[in-house]
Amino acid sequence: MPTPRRPRRPTQEELLAAAGKTVPDIIAPDLRVLFCGINPGLYSAAVGHHFARPGNRFWPALHAGGFTDRVLSPHEERELLRLGYGITNVVDRATASADELSTDELAAGGRALQAKVRRHRPRFLAVLGIGAYRSAFGRPRATPGPQPETLGDTRIWVLPNPSGLNANYQPRQLAAMFRSLRDAALSAPAPP
Numbered sequence: 727m728p729t730p731r732r733p734r735r736p737t738q739e740e741l742l743a744a745a746g747k748t749v750p751d752i753i754a755p756d757l758r759v760l761f762c763g764i765n766p767g768l769y770s771a772a773v774g775h776h777f778a779r780p781g782n783r784f785w786p787a788l789h790a791g792g793f794t795d796r797v798l799s800p801h802e803e804r805e806l807l808r809l810g811y812g813i814t815n816v817v818d819r820a821t822a823s824a825d826e827l828s829t830d831e832l833a834a835g836g837r838a839l840q841a842k843v844r845r846h847r848p849r850f851l852a853v854l855g856i857g858a859y860r861s862a863f864g865r866p867r868a869t870p871g872p873q874p875e876t877l878g879d880t881r882i883w884v885l886p887n888p889s890g891l892n893a894n895y896q897p898r899q900l901a902a903m904f905r906s907l908r909d910a911a912l913s914a915p916a917p918p
Contacts, residue, residue, distance in 0.1 A: 736772035744771035748818040752776065752803050753846055758810035758911045759793075760848035760880075762839060764817065764824045764858040764887065771820030775800035776813045781890035783900055784854070790897065791904025814842060816853070816862045824887075829861050836862030843877045849914050851880050852907055855887035870903060872910065881914070883907050 736744070749766040761784075769779035777784035778800035789797040798805055806812060817827055817835040827835075839862065843851050853859040860866050863882075865873070873882040885903055886895040895903075 736769065740772045741768045744768045744820050745822070747771040747820050749774060749776055749815070749820070751812065751814045751842075752806055753812040753814055753842075754807050755846050756916075757807075757812045757846065757848040758914075759850045759852050759907065760812045760814060760843065760846065761788075762851060762853045763813065763815045764855045765815050765827060765835075766818075766820040768820055768822050770800070773800070775803055776815075777888065779890075782888055783890060783897060784888040786897065787888050787900040787904045790901030792908045793904065812846075812848065814839065816855075816858050824855070824858065827858075832858060832861035833864070836864075840877055843880050847878065848880055849916075850883050850907065850911050851877065852883045852885055854885050856884055858887070859884045871906070881910075883910070 745768060747766070749770050753760065763776060763784075766776070767779055770776055785797050785800065788794055793811060794805075794809065803813060815835075816839055817831055821827065839851075853862070856868065856870055859873075860868050863875075865875075868884060870884050870886060873884060875882060885907065886892060886900060888900060
């Protein structure tokens with residue numbers, strides 16, 4: 727089997743043009759886990775794939791947590807569907823930094839996300855970013871891990887933002903937290 731060509735990196739002009747663009751959801755009904763980023767970065771929007779910026783630790787953490795048998799490339803993101811996983815975002819529009827999102831925009835994104843979850847019924851919603859979760863869901867004291875509330879039959883789990891800029895969590899910690907979610911997702915009963 728030939729080795730796939732490595733996708734080229736976007737130019738500075740392409741990155742700037744990606745502001746405000748969206749990245750399509752990787753979603754289907756009845757997933758085991760729907761992973762939810764804060765919003766796409768410019769790099770992800772420019773290439774059209776989630777968590778695509780080099781240095782983002784989502785794909786390595788997903789593998790280290792036992793969700794995949796190898797580290798997938800962002801360009802292989804659709805492989806997640808066959809494994810029972812998907813990806814969406816709290817806010818759809820791409821920005822250079824999540825700091826560009828207002829609290830109102832995160833809250834509106836949270837409402838849209840809740841409707842999406844009720845429509846697609848994943849077993850777990852994993853929000854990747856504690857600050858975004860707090861703002862989007864109005865839970866200012868939330869901590870990482872399983873949350874007490876649910877969305878219908880969907881359990882909510884908060885994980886740290888896997889951005890390489892998040893120095894609060896090292897790869898080993900991310901792997902352990904992803905593994906805890908994986909264990910819970912595998913032991914959860916199928917939805918009714």
